[in-house]
Amino acid sequence: MTDPDAIPRRPKRRAADPYDELESVLNRNVRGHPRLETYGLTRAGDSRCPRSLLPRRSCKRPTCWCQTRMNDHAATYRTDEGERIVLWEPYQVYPEDLAEVASSAHAEGIDLYLSGQSPYNPGQTLGIYFSRGEPR
């Protein structure tokens, strides 16, 4: 028998998904900065587009060259030297994607390099570091 005036019960919480917990731990390690410090990085923003490093230029989604499968686990950081960078940390890099991104970035005065120094899931992802280069 149900009372129509009864206060409805809160729905039961769903059981914790172990994959959600894993994701949460990974994010905490990235956002919580214990690992970032060892790479000389401080998180400075959520922008995933290297064009954000340029004055008066912004992402032209969905046609921007940053819309590539390599743009994974991306964010903006400040280095210990005070330089603002965008870091992508994909699990795979394909030569055709890299060639297109490198060519577009260089045309706009953005430098990039690849590094095994990748705070997101170290040893599994590759760091693609973007910084403002000299104007061309």
Ligand SMILES: [Zn+2]
């Ligand atoms: Zn973009």
